Amino acid sequence: MKTVEQIILIVDDDKANRKMLKELLQEQAKIIFAKNGKQAKELAKKHLPDLILLDVVMPDISGFEVIDTLKNNDKTMNISVIFITGLANDDDEERGFNLGGCDYIYKPFKPNIVIARVMMHLELIRQRKMLDEIAHIDALTGVNNRRKMDLVLKNEVAAIKYKHSNLLVAILDIDYFKQYNDGYGHGAGDVALRQVGQALREIFVRPRDFVARYGGEEFVIVLPDCDKASATIMLSNIVQAIQDKKIKHQYSSVSPQLTVSVGAVVVQSSPSVAVADIMKKADDLLYQAKNDGRNQYCLAELNQPSRLPTAPDVA
Ligand SMILES: Nc1nc2c(ncn2[C@@H]2O[C@H](COP(=O)(O)OP(=O)(O)OP(=O)(O)O)[C@@H](O)[C@H]2O)c(=O)[nH]1
Incomplete structure (x- = not known):
């Protein structure tokens, strides 16, 4: 099977070797040198x-040395490495595996063995990626799950410590969802959760925008490079988009349609900012949005609380 979406990097100082390996493997993956x-x-x-x-x-x-560097870098540590070398002895082979190599092929190599081993590793890599995706997706809504959220939030918060940028972190909670479940049944509640997840996926389309189901009827949104002005627009859009879904909720005290409340924090670049503080702040603001009547957002900058106008209720 041709798998053009996979990429193999061939590293060799000998041009003839690079050419030969390319000819052997170009049917299996995209080749770079x-x-x-x-x-x-x-x-x-x-x-x-x-x-x-x-x-x-x-x-x-x-x-x-190359593999040592790659395995010690968060971005490159999961790349599979097969050594292909004239160092054909047990000590070097053992060293290669100890450094994180997944296979070790002696030169001069046998073409069919190279193809067979590379194909096997490409298949393992495909399966690992598939499992990784499944492990990070919420089965009910199809958005990311809590486990993935923890990873992304940690990385994004680490990123703003070193570069001058802002991060929006928002917790979204469906209003009167217990009443929804009690009135329409748990199955209908599941459908509504999927619709909310779908609406959020439609809004956030930039590659690094992130939506996850936090648990129960709560979702978390993480938007890198989002200042306070952009945040007000995004948050209004969220509240509006859920209303626009027109999911009937006759048991809600705030609107005949399903609505959400959102607590959101714009986090400024800072060396001391911690994920737990951000989540605590967003949760406090969610509580405030609920107390102030639901179907609205409440936004603050971390360390500088300030209330902004809420989205209009068009129910
Ligand atoms: N259908 C369905 N319901 C869920 C799921 N997870 C949590 N819930 C329900 O979500 C409801 C949350 O209720 P509460 O925490 O009381 O909140 P609420 O009724 O939305 O009230 P407010 O948040 O104050 O507006 C509970 O009835 C849970 O059973 C799920 O996966 N599917």
């Missing part, structure tokens, strides 16, 4: 290939 260790590190970071075929003895830095 590096002719030395320095270039290998750069291309691995830039393209995040699925698999690297890595020579060990090269004129600048060795393949062992």
